Amino acid sequence: MHDQFTHIVVGAGSAGCLVASRVAENRAFDVLLIEAGPDIDTPTNTSSIPHGVHDARRVPMAGQSAIFDPRIDWNLEVDVPCGGQMIVPQAKVMGGGSRINGGTFLRHTEADAREWVALGNDGWDFESSVAVYEGLEGDPLRGTRGPHPIARASMDEAGKIQAAFVDGATSRGLQYIPDPQATGAEGVGPAPVCRRGSTRVSAADTFIGPARLFPNLTILADSLVDRVLFQDGKAVTVVLANGRQIHATHEIILCAGAIFSPAILQRSGIGPTELLRQHGIAPLVELPVGLNLSDHPCIPLVARPRPGAYTDTDYSLQMQARWSSSLNPGAIDLQMVCFSYLFAQSTDPSIQRGGQPQRSLGGSETGHVAGIGCNINKPTSLGMVAIRSRDPNQMPIVRPNYLSTPHDRTLAREVVRTAYAVLTSPAMQAVLTAPLGITSQVVADDVMLDGYIQAQYSTTYHFCGSCRMATREKGGVVDQSGRVYGVKGLRVADASVLPTVPASNTMASTMLVGERVGRSVCDGRSIQNAARSHI
Numbered sequence: 001m002h003d004q005f006t007h008i009v010v011g012a013g014s015a016g017c018l019v020a021s022r023v024a025e026n027r028a029f030d031v032l033l034i035e036a037g038p039d040i041d042t043p044t045n046t047s048s049i050p051h052g053v054h055d056a057r058r059v060p061m062a063g064q065s066a067i068f069d070p071r072i073d074w075n076l077e078v079d080v081p082c083g084g085q086m087i088v089p090q091a092k093v094m095g096g097g098s099r100i101n102g103g104t105f106l107r108h109t110e111a112d113a114r115e116w117v118a119l120g121n122d123g124w125d126f127e128s129s130v131a132v133y134e135g136l137e138g139d140p141l142r143g144t145r146g147p148h149p150i151a152r153a154s155m156d157e158a159g160k161i162q163a164a165f166v167d168g169a170t171s172r173g174l175q176y177i178p179d180p181q182a183t184g185a186e187g188v189g190p191a192p193v194c195r196r197g198s199t200r201v202s203a204a205d206t207f208i209g210p211a212r213l214f215p216n217l218t219i220l221a222d223s224l225v226d227r228v229l230f231q232d233g234k235a236v237t238v239v240l241a242n243g244r245q246i247h248a249t250h251e252i253i254l255c256a257g258a259i260f261s262p263a264i265l266q267r268s269g270i271g272p273t274e275l276l277r278q279h280g281i282a283p284l285v286e287l288p289v290g291l292n293l294s295d296h297p298c299i300p301l302v303a304r305p306r307p308g309a310y311t312d313t314d315y316s317l318q319m320q321a322r323w324s325s326s327l328n329p330g331a332i333d334l335q336m337v338c339f340s341y342l343f344a345q346s347t348d349p350s351i352q353r354g355g356q357p358q359r360s361l362g363g364s365e366t367g368h369v370a371g372i373g374c375n376i377n378k379p380t381s382l383g384m385v386a387i388r389s390r391d392p393n394q395m396p397i398v399r400p401n402y403l404s405t406p407h408d409r410t411l412a413r414e415v416v417r418t419a420y421a422v423l424t425s426p427a428m429q430a431v432l433t434a435p436l437g438i439t440s441q442v443v444a445d446d447v448m449l450d451g452y453i454q455a456q457y458s459t460t461y462h463f464c465g466s467c468r469m470a471t472r473e474k475g476g477v478v479d480q481s482g483r484v485y486g487v488k489g490l491r492v493a494d495a496s497v498l499p500t501v502p503a504s505n506t507m508a509s510t511m512l513v514g515e516r517v518g519r520s521v522c523d524g525r526s527i528q529n530a531a532r533s534h535i
Helices: 016-024 110-118 126-136 160-171 203-211 257-267 273-278 406-423 440-444 446-456 507-523
Strands: 004-010 031-034 076-079 085-088 187-190 217-220 225-231 234-240 245-254 297-303 317-323 334-345 366-376 384-386 397-399 490-492
Touching (some): 016 203, 031 245, 110 126, 160 187, 160 334, 225 257, 245 507, 297 406, 297 446, 366 406, 406 440, 406 446, 440 446
Parallel strands (some): 004 031, 004 245, 076 397
Antiparallel strands (some): 076 085, 187 317, 225 234, 234 245, 297 366, 317 334, 334 366, 384 397
């Protein structure tokens, strides 16, 4: 492999796969895609594929497997406000999060888009994004014919527990909606999932698979990136952790995700000056890199499946509900996700939080549990990402600050109370035992419920916002075309640039970013308001 390309894309995740494939469509470009983890799809790959990576019925991360598979997962340590840490899965494999997540493909909302535009991104109005989504999605229900397949489980194939969740939710006042993807839809129904039959389809499958035939696309896997070097203010070189240098004549696009893209920028001299100097890094540009980190906190309510309620052919995650909280009408900021299979195992030393099992799950120490994940989809708590040292092999400090605002704690109580009512409905009690570790007395008392929430909350693995897309005056790190302020030839295109956390699972929004920025790089046009683009 040669050491000079026109474009270098760092990270082959849900965004990076789209960026690399789109840029390589211009045959005048010579594109290198670098991935820290393995490329398990190559014909010459002889390693065993981690269990569950291609099975849409399972989620090959903690709880769906007994352990986080270190071959494809960073096993990231995340600080929590109450002290201690928890291990959070972050993909390290071609395809990124789309390879190991729940597979849910939900667009961001109109309210999200208004927030993004207000931060100076007039080209990210909702109508412009919908047009891009429709070009990506191959969704028979919606009549779209894009390359990425979207499917929904029927009540029969989803299984008894999933069907009971829908019945329980409707009995508690939620409306059944056949398509939660519909604009403004609130209610319960089957989640749109990236699969073909029972086979998971990742961003690598859809976008890198065909692009492997491109003569101008090179893939370099198992290669960790350290930093970017600059010449006269232009990004010109990517330095790997092993010291190798690879040069870019046009642009470098970071797609390493909301944890690792800010870390690369910080090691490159872009970020908070005090942090950089603390680690002996000469500041190049002062920007709020690593700040504004957001995630969707999740509080699980679990029970034991009754005999015959679950079979191995059932989908573990499929049915879900979304609605607006009492604090934010129209925001669609609360979500319940039904899971038919979760493996709680306290003896696994890799799953710890502050010395206690992260997934004790209502007191269930081992074995198969099922229930409801209660998600806050528009949290106001913000965290940070910061490098620990100049060493790229040392994982950064990650502090999400979950549930640190009164707003978020109020929403946590609201969603848990709704989920408890659903879990104890006659429909769900026909397939599950009584909830573990929580009673009606706890649910009724704010103080007791807060204690349960603090002991049980976890993450949905939806980190975003740490390289915010906004005007520089409004705390931006990149402009609305993903270009990093203060330098030339460097962009970021992944979940880290999302201006605010979307009220939905983040994979669709991340792929949207990859598609739009990739097209911008390919055709040389900035992302701007559609009306202005014709002026």
